[in-house]
Structures are given as C-alpha cells and as structure tokens.
Amino acid sequence: MGCGNIDRGSTPDCDNLPxxxxxxxxxxxxxxxxxxxxxxxxxxxxAINLVPGAQGYEFLGFRTDVKKSEGVLKTQKKNRxxxxxxxxxxxxxxxxxxxxxxxxxxxxxxxxxxxxQTENSVEILGKNVGxxxxxxxxxxxxxxxxxxxxxxxxxxxxxxxxxxxxQTLGFSYEEAQIIIDGLFxxxxxxxxxxxxxxxxQWIDSALWID
Numbered sequence: 001m002g003c004g005n006i007d008r009g010s011t012p013d014c015d016n017l018p019x020x021x022x023x024x025x026x027x028x029x030x031x032x033x034x035x036x037x038x039x040x041x042x043x044x045x046x047a048i049n050l051v052p053g054a055q056g057y058e059f060l061g062f063r064t065d066v067k068k069s070e071g072v073l074k075t076q077k078k079n080r081x082x083x084x085x086x087x088x089x090x091x092x093x094x095x096x097x098x099x100x101x102x103x104x105x106x107x108x109x110x111x112x113x114x115x116x117q118t119e120n121s122v123e124i125l126g127k128n129v130g131x132x133x134x135x136x137x138x139x140x141x142x143x144x145x146x147x148x149x150x151x152x153x154x155x156x157x158x159x160x161x162x163x164x165x166x167q168t169l170g171f172s173y174e175e176a177q178i179i180i181d182g183l184f185x186x187x188x189x190x191x192x193x194x195x196x197x198x199x200x201q202w203i204d205s206a207l208w209i210d
Contacts (some may be wrong), residue, residue: 002165007185022068022112022113023115024066025061026059027056027057027058028057029056029105029107029137029183030054031108032051032107033050033055035051036192037127043164043167044167044169044171045127045168045169046171047179048124048179056151056183056184059089061087063117066085066112066153067085067086067087068083068084068086068123068125068166070082070084070125073161075159079096081154081161081162081163081165083110083131083153083154083162083166084113084125084151084153085125085131085151085152085153086149086150086151087150088144088147088148088149089147089148089150090170091132092147092148094151096148100108100138103133106133107126107132108130108131108152109125109126109166110152111123112125113176117173119133119170120168121173122168122169122170122173123167123168124167124169126152126154126162129155129161129162132152132153133151134151134152138150145187158187160184166200
C-alpha cells in the first residue's frame, strides 16, 4: 500500500463519544534523559527507558491548566507534524524561576492525559525531536492570576519535525499509569500483550520489572 493511501474510515459511536480537554497533569522528561522508547508496529508505546539516575517531573494544576494540540506542517519534501503543550506553574519563588530558566534552554518529552480514562487517553509528545519553549511572554502580572504560563512546541527552526501525531502510551489506561509511575523511581516496567483480571492484576506473565 502506498504511504499516502488510507486503510480505514470513521464511524462515530454515539454512546461512547470522546471527551474533549485534558487532565491538569503534565509529566516532562528531559529529552537527553530518555535512552530509548519501545513501541509496537502500530505505534503504541510500551516502555520509556531512562538513563540511570534520571526521572520524570510532574506539573499539576487545575481545570484547563494543561492544553495540548497538534498539527501538520507542509514541507517541500514530506508533510510532518508539530506537537504543542501549554501549562501553568503556580510557584513564584526563586527556585521555580531558576527551573523555568532551565526550561527555556532545554528540550523535553511530554506525557499528557486526555479526559476519558480510555486506552487512548494518555499520549506522548515530542518523541522524535523533543519540545522546546515557544518565544513570548511567560508571565503577565495583570492576567492569569500573575502565574507563569509555559508553552512548549516542536522546534520550528532547522527543519526538525515529528514523524507522527502524539502516540498512545500503553495498551490500556491502567498500563499507561504504570509506565508513568515507573518514571519516578528506578524500576523499569515492561509491557506486553495480556489482560487484567477482576482484581486489577495483570496476568499472562505480561508485566514485569527489569
């Protein structure tokens, strides 16, 4: 099949329409801290492997504090994708200002959860080239409560693009949460096909710690 040929249509399920919006939780990984990312042939991410000693960083907020979007960039060679995530930082102390300074100089991979808690809710942004800060105001004393508002996006300089739309994390919502939890400690959770039983346990020897 040609790379530009579609292989499926779309039919809405009126009883299970997707929810709009995201949860007010963002996990950022330093791009250089990610050693590798495992995925299936269909593009579902099954493991995020960090370098020794690295971890994820969680940014929490309220209501619509985390905003996610993606789009298509038409280039002379191939059409590529860009990812964007915006979030609010509530601390105004010097330590957080220093952290924001580091954000302006870094590249990151983001984990964002769409509403609904389905197998497709949790997505990875910036897998290929990372996300960097968008130029412009990050704090306005007269709007947004005087809080910091940070926007990260696929870099728009030098022809760097994402090859895919944000990819799904895990085979289910529960698996995605396990992978995320593993980013905050040294245990690496590895996932394979299997099933959850009525007690919420993963069976068929499909989940183990490396």
